[in-house]
Amino acid sequence: MRRFLLLLALACAASEWLAGASLRVPDRVQAGQELSIPTSGSGEATLYLFGPSHAAKRTVKLGTPVTLAGDELLSAGRYVVVLNGESSTFFVTAGPVSTVAFIARPSRVPASTKDVVSGTVFLFDRNQNLVLSPQPVSFSLAVPGAPDVQHQQTSKDGVAWARLDSSRRAGAAQFVASSGAASVRRVVQEVAGEPCNIRMHAERAKGGAIALQTDPIRDCAGNPVPDGTIVTFTSVDESGRSTVDARIKRGFAQAELPASRRATVSVASGIVSGNEIRWGGGQ
Amino acid sequence: MRARIQVRHLLFGLLAALLAAPLLLSAAETGFAVILDTSQSQPRQVEETTMASVERDYGHAWHAMAAAIEENKIGLLGSDFVGLAREQLSQAIAEQGKSGLKRRYIDHGHQVRVVFYSSDGSAMELHDTVRLEIQLLDGDKVVHREQGTFHFLALMTPAENSWKVRLLESVSGF
Numbered sequence: 158m159r160r161f162l163l164l165l166a167l168a169c170a171a172s173e174w175l176a177g178a179s180l181r182v183p184d185r186v187q188a189g190q191e192l193s194i195p196t197s198g199s200g201e202a203t204l205y206l207f208g209p210s211h212a213a214k215r216t217v218k219l220g221t222p223v224t225l226a227g228d229e230l231l232s233a234g235r236y237v238v239v240l241n242g243e244s245s246t247f248f249v250t251a252g253p254v255s256t257v258a259f260i261a262r263p264s265r266v267p268a269s270t271k272d273v274v275s276g277t278v279f280l281f282d283r284n285q286n287l288v289l290s291p292q293p294v295s296f297s298l299a300v301p302g303a304p305d306v307q308h309q310q311t312s313k314d315g316v317a318w319a320r321l322d323s324s325r326r327a328g329a330a331q332f333v334a335s336s337g338a339a340s341v342r343r344v345v346q347e348v349a350g351e352p353c354n355i356r357m358h359a360e361r362a363k364g365g366a367i368a369l370q371t372d373p374i375r376d377c378a379g380n381p382v383p384d385g386t387i388v389t390f391t392s393v394d395e396s397g398r399s400t401v402d403a404r405i406k407r408g409f410a411q412a413e414l415p416a417s418r419r420a421t422v423s424v425a426s427g428i429v430s431g432n433e434i435r436w437g438g439g440q
Numbered sequence: 441m442r443a444r445i446q447v448r449h450l451l452f453g454l455l456a457a458l459l460a461a462p463l464l465l466s467a468a469e470t471g472f473a474v475i476l477d478t479s480q481s482q483p484r485q486v487e488e489t490t491m492a493s494v495e496r497d498y499g500h501a502w503h504a505m506a507a508a509i510e511e512n513k514i515g516l517l518g519s520d521f522v523g524l525a526r527e528q529l530s531q532a533i534a535e536q537g538k539s540g541l542k543r544r545y546i547d548h549g550h551q552v553r554v555v556f557y558s559s560d561g562s563a564m565e566l567h568d569t570v571r572l573e574i575q576l577l578d579g580d581k582v583v584h585r586e587q588g589t590f591h592f593l594a595l596m597t598p599a600e601n602s603w604k605v606r607l608l609e610s611v612s613g614f
Contacts, residue, residue: 184612205583207543207576209609210528212536214578232528235610237576237584244584248612262560275483275559279595285524287607289593314593316556316565318483 180238180245188233188249188284192225194240202241208249209234233286251286254337257294261332261343267350268327269378272320274298274345278334280315287315294336300324300347312336323347327380349380355388355431357424365416367392367436371424373408381408386426388412392436394420471496471503473549481554484561494564494596497603498552502570505529505608506545512537522597522604529608546573553614561598563606567614568592 186192196202198219206213206225210232217223219241230236233251237244258279266273276296280288294317298306303326308319317336323345324330330345352374362368369390374382388410391400394417401412414422419437423430476495478486486494501520508516514530521529536542548571556565569591576584591614595607 203578205541205576205578207541207584208532210531212532212539212541212543214539214541233609235590235612237574239576239584248610260558260560260562262562277558277560277563279563287593287595287609289611314555314565314567318556318558320483320559 180240180243182238182245182247185248185250186230188252188282188286189227189231191227192230192247194223194225194238196220196223196240198241205239206236207239208232208236231284233282233284233289249286251288251290252282252284254280254288254292254339255283256281256285257334257336257339257341259334259341259343261334261345264344265346265348266323268323268347268376268380269325269350271322273323274321274330274332275318276321276332276334276343277316277318278312278336278341280312280317280336280339288312289315292317292336294334296321297333298324298330298345299333300326300328300330302326302328325378325380327376327378349376349382350378351376352382352386352426352429352431353377355424355426355429357390357422357431357434359422359434359436362413367414367417367420367422368411369414369422369424370411371409371431374405374410374426382426384408388424388426390414390422390424392417392420392422394418471499471501472506472547474499474502474552475550476552476554478554478557481557484557484559486554486557486564490561494554494566494603495552498566498568498594498596498605499550501605501608502545502547502550506547508533509536509543509545512542519599519602520605521608522599523606525595525605525608540579542577542579544573544575544577546575548572564596564603566592566594566596568594569614 182194196219200219201216202219204215204217211229230249233249235248237246260277262275280292282288292312294310294312296308296319298321303324306321310317310319327347327349330347332343332345334341353376356372357369360368384405386405387402389402390412392414399414403410403412422434422436474495478491504518504520512533514533551569553567555567572590573587575582591611593609593611596603597606
């Protein structure tokens, strides 16, 4: 019995010694942090380290801790360390958010439109590792003179996205995405949408031509429709149809149509039609 | 009579080899097997043509990476990797070369889920569950060998006519 107990104690001691010989590394280490690995035994051995952007082989002294420097562990991912026939794996994880990669689309949108602006962010630490742990991200879209459009989101696997409405007021909107201390700004040009209604008036020009001019053309939120937008004037009389495309200039569009004794004149821009004038027979 | 049968077998064998050759060639060209699941893609659904391209290009990228990291030739990465992914792999390959080390990936297929596809179609995030055998070598001596299921997170972005791997990170799970 005494002999059996002695053998059992020896076996326990041997197994503890063997366990001490295996590599003990933590499951996770933050990128850029130094890692110390205790070793047992004596003499020298070869250490191998394989990581996502690193591979190294060096001779180390057994019995003293082996240090993996922070700059050997900069890239997030799986690492394998091999020493004296033993191997262990661990993961390097990203540090705190340092950089926000922000994609804002599109760069030009109509004002007062739902879900028209989209923003996507990718969160990176200072070593360009994607921060996979959930992080609060805020999106804000602001045009001077109009209330900000805000959206809060929690990132998932390093990414967060949002769709925002454009403001009622046209102008250069500041689209900002931020997480922690990192923040990125983009400019989204919000322009007036389709004209809300178009009103024109007509008068006789020199030579009997019909001179047409619109009132100031605005979208339904009251923003002036941008200069350069095409407005089409059409007159239909007994000799046929005449059409003139004119660009909005300083908020108005104007054109001259050929002289006619009696005609129906209409105006339109895009899919929006304006008023109609019966020329010659009284308006 | 026996000689006639042998000739017939030989002809059948040649015919089979000729038919199989293009298939083997196309497997080598397209890379490792990838099965793509797009059912959880957000905020945009993946179009069928995009799905086929990503399957092809991601499998091809792994094929290129396995060759480059085993032969320590950065050039073998081709144009499948860009940005951070290319920098990291190039650095690892250069350091392996200096120390006489190699990595061998024996790929048994990828189950890939698209978890993010940006609304403008400019970025895609993949969760890849891959069955791999990994061998780490010092010269020709294997110093570490493991076989199992591994998880990789990938970011891909489209280029002119293909998708490129911009980030590839081994993670503990999803």
